Amino acid sequence: FAGLSLYFEDSHDDMDDFGFDDYGSDCDGIRITAFLDAGQDNLTPLGRLEKYAFSENVFNRQIVARGLLDVLREFSENENDFISVMETVARMSEDGEPTVRAELMEQVPNIAMFLHESRPNFPAAFSRYLVPIVVRYLTDPNNQVRKTSQAALLVLLEQGLIxxxxxxxxxxxxxxxxxxxxxxxxxxxxxxxxxxxxxxxxxxxxxxxxxxxxxxxxxxxxxxxxxxxxxxxxxxxxxxxxxxxxxxxxxxxxxxxxxxxxxxxxxxxxxxxxxxxxxxANPSSTGLHFRDDGTLPDIPRCVSDSNCSLNSLNCNEISNCHTERSIPHTPPNQDGRATPSPEHVSTAESEDLHNFEDDHTSVLGEPHDNFTLTVRSDSSTATKSPSITKGTEQTDENFNSFHYWRSPLPDISGELEMLNCQTSVEVTEKEEKEEEEAEELEENCPDSKSSHGKATSDQIQKVLDCLQPHIADPDNVIPQPLLDQYLSMTDPARAQTVDTEIAKHCAFSLPGVALTLGRQNWHCLKDTYETLASDVQWKVRRTLAFSIHELAVILGDQLTAADLVPIFNGFLKDLDEVRIGVLKHLYDFLKLLHADKRREYLYQLQEFMVTDNSRNWRFRYELAEQLILIIELYNHRDVYDYLRHIALTLCSDKVSEVRWISYKLVVEILQKLYASRADDLGLDFINELTVRFCHCPKWVGRQAFAFICQAVVEEDCMPMEQFSQHLLPSLLSLSTDPVANVRVLVAKALRQSVMEKGNVCRLSALEETVMALQSDKDRDVRFFASMEPSKGLMDTAPFI
The missing domain is CATH 1.25.10.10 (Leucine-rich Repeat Variant)
Structure with a gap:
């Protein structure tokens, strides 16, 4: 602690002589600017500010520096006073005591934010008075002052105030x-x-x-x-x-x-x-992009293998391949930016090359600008995609590396209009002549269609052969020495010579490296990923578990099923510290799988109920949260057969937080059943809830039943007619429960939710019950039974 400067080094015995007699030893809980109040010195507020800002007592100067923001608020209305205060701040910045300078610098970001919000001439005042102080303190001889100025500078940069x-x-x-x-x-x-x-x-x-x-x-x-x-x-x-x-x-x-x-x-x-x-990373090569919120979009799952492609290339990327048929590049927009490349355009059809030859032939003279190529790393397939239409979903690439760094294209719209006017007549005559020649050629050559289709496929195959060596070459994406060094991070020798946690850093950055290389180069990282997944350090496996869902988005459903699912299954049987990573993003991973593969995990969800430490209730809480999301991935029958049992088990958990999130899960399951028109299953589930909770010998179970009934009504989980028939009678019976906490939630459910719906079959019985609750001996029950529905925002957590 020898290098730490103390803020309060001087004695406070002589504070009375300097106007701080009301402060005592702790000045944090009082008004800092009290020294500006009128006293016996007959000085103006600005005069008192000058007096204490340049006092011989260090503590006085510290107090003034600490209260500069409040001082500026006091004098911000008068321009002359404001300038005087800022001049005082500039002079105080030259104080010889490091603690005063550090205290002043701590207030600079707050002062800058205040000036930005309240002063129209903020840039000029900030640049004239405060920026020089920040810059000068960067070279201050005192380490504490320098560190404080560096922190203030970063805050100002982050807020965009400089x-x-x-x-x-x-x-x-x-x-x-x-x-x-x-x-x-x-x-x-x-x-x-x-x-x-x-x-x-x-x-x-x-x-x-x-x-x-x-x-x-x-x-x-x-x-x-x-x-x-x-x-x-x-x-x-x-x-x-x-x-x-x-x-x-x-x-x-x-x-x-x-x-x-x-x-x-x-x-x-x-x-x-x-x-x-x-x-x-480049979106044009990876085929992926980030949303505005920084997340990766989900990859649309392919229906079959023939419809799935692992990489798409823009036509202008293959312009260097010599073929007999020219493929035009994507034209720029009017503002000089290129149109989004075809890999971000959703394709409505995707067929095999054989079908392409047989079915997609065209007559001679038909323009070929509407062809785009989609190349897979494991097989050569081509797709015929129509030109970009108005309804096609596209990704804005205005901020990728190519578009950001290239010089803006000049506006030549005027020259193009003049050129079009001059050549329109010639083009029309030329097109008519080509159509006539095409018709004559078709009449004389009946086999022209098939030969043309054959030529087209040959040309496409040449393009594919030309591209294939470059598609899977990671050196085209990143320098090979960098990739080699990254792959060597799993070498045990690195842990001894560099860092014992080097494997953890490798695992942490692997999704970013995979995104950069693209799924077509996943084979470069596959062995490394498997090595990390079997690392002896659980922290390494935990890191992979927390990011496996992001990697699945990058790789797509085919590579995920082949390479990630086995590792995912291994994580499910790992330590709780690793399993929690999988559990937190269970929904995000399962939704990327095919329905048949996803259904296999229904049998394994029960395993999450077993933990190494029974006190780890947050694990079960996370499971309930994920199950609420997972419900939408399965049909109502699977939800009833598998998730219902887990939900009811969680509802009986020893920890209150787990129970209450599980009640929400129960409501979601009930809503799923009735939304799928499985009324018979819904009725069975209601009967089970009634037996388990409404007739529970413990009051917390009966209280949970009232909560579930209220949530069912508020979420419109079922028609009110069926609610009135199957749930309302049991709810009304709890209005006479001996435990006041149960009656509180019953009163809240009836008054705030059920009566609001209006179309209740047992309206008379409902009104009588509410009136009885309004006369309850418990004050809280009477309060919630009498509260107007529009004001029913009070939290009932204290009664739970």
Whole structure:
């Protein structure tokens, strides 16, 4: 603790002499700006602020720094007073006491947010008064002040409060100076660490300058701590560079860091390796994209093998293949951006090549612009897709690497209109002439259709043969040395020479690497994944279990069924620490499987009821939550036969939280049965609920029955006629229960839910019961029985 500065080093005995007699030893629970109140000194509030801001007592100056936000609120209405306060802040920033400077810097983000929300001239005031303080404190000799300013700078960047001009003219020059060879080693490490957290959108130009002049040199710095800091921020740097720089400049640098002589540098590099590889991902090659919320979309499950393709290629990707038939590239939109590539367009039909030859022949002269190719890694198939229609679902690729980095295309719409006017007559005459020649050729050559179809298939086969070596080549996606180093992370020798948890880092980043390589290169990672899945460390297997559903989305249903399902089955029999990862995303994984494969897991859901530690109630709680989601994946008969029994068992759990989430599961099952028109099964389930809960000897069971009845009504799980016939009589019978907590929920269910529906068969009996509850001896029962339905928002948790 020798390096820690104390905030309160001075004695508080002389506080009365400086106006803080009301504070005592603890000033956190009082108004900080009390020193601005009128006193015996006959000074104005601004005068008192000056007095205490530059007092000889350090504690006084700390209090003023801590209360600067409240001071600004007091004086924000008057422009002159506001400027005076900001000038005082600027002078206080030069205080010789480090604790005062650190206290002031802690308030800068709050002050900046207040100015941003209340001052129309925020950019000017912030840039003039506060940004220089933040920048100056980055080079403060006191370590605590520097750390505080770094944290404040990152908060300001995250909130977008620092302008791009201030970043490039004030912040970045200081950071560049800190990385000079003559700079202190601690300053260099801190500067690189700040770069690690920079937002590329707000500091992009500055970062490019940083990369160009300094970063490459820092990666080879003689101090291992600086090289380690560079390795830690490599992913951020890669995200802010062009693909060319990423491949040609950053990759060799990263390979050097992985082979560094310092173990700590190698450790940081290997921890960042998977994240660095993920920056090479391109939607046009992976066939996947992220939604706005950062999640991967579900892959539509294929009906049969012949309709499933593992990779789709844009036509302009095969323009270098020499074929007799030209395939036009995708034209750009009017705004200069390319149209989304065909791999993101849902195809309505997909057929084998044989069917394509026989059925999809065309007459001579018919345009061939409406053909797109879909290539599988395991077989050569082609699909004929119509041109992109209005209703076709597409993915916006405006922000992929290609579209982001290429220069905007010039607007040539005016020239095109003039050209079209000049050539329209010529084109019309040419088309008519071609149609006449085609008709004559068909009459003279009756076998032209079949020969044309044969030629088309031959041309397609040539294209496929040309593409095949490149489709499965991972070196086209990421540099091969990076992939080799990543695959070596499962080598036991790495754990001894680099990091004992290197396998865990490999497992954590594997979905990102798989997304980058694409499913067509999954064979490169398959052995590594299986090695990690059988690792002796349960933390490694746990990491894979938590991400297996994401990997299933990336690979698609065929590879998931072949390679992931066996590993998934192994995780189901693993330790609870591993099983919880599978359980938390059980619904997400099962919904990606075929119906027949998914149905096999109905028999294994019961196994989740058994845990290594019976006190681990959160495991059972998670199971109930997942079962609520899983209900939609199975038919009503399977739900009744398998999930019903698990739900009823969970309803009898010793832990209240598990029981109450299980009651919601029961309601969902009941809704599933009646939605599927399985009224007979629904009636059997109601009778079972009545016996188990309404007639339960324990009051918690009877209380649960009242809760279930209310939820059934609110969720419209069944027609009110059947509710009135099968559930309402039992619910009314609980109105005389000896336990007040049961009657409270009965009163709430009847008054807030059942009476709101109106179409109740036993309305007279219902009204009599409610009136009786309104006269109940218990105050809480009377309250809920008399509350208006529109005000029935009070939580009844205290009665549970």
């Amino acid at each position: 302008s791009k001009a201030d970043m490039e003219t004030k912040v970045c020059p200081v950071l560049l100076d800190l990385t000079e060879p003559a700079s202190d080693d601690d300053y260099k490490i801190e500067a690189v660490a700040i770069q690690n957290a920079f937002n590329a959108g707000s500091s992009f130009m500055c970062l490019q300058c940083f990369l160009k002049d300094t970063f490459f040199e820092l990666c080879s710095d003689s101090l291992w701590g600086i090289r380690k800091a560079c390795a830690e921020c490599f992913m951020m740097v890669s995200n802010s560079t062009s693909p060319e720089v990423r491949r040609s400049k950053l990759s060799p640098l990263f390979i050097n860091l992985i082979s560094d002589q310092s173990r700590w540098v190698r450790q940081a590099a290997f921890q960042s390796l998977g994240r660095f590889i993920s920056t090479f």
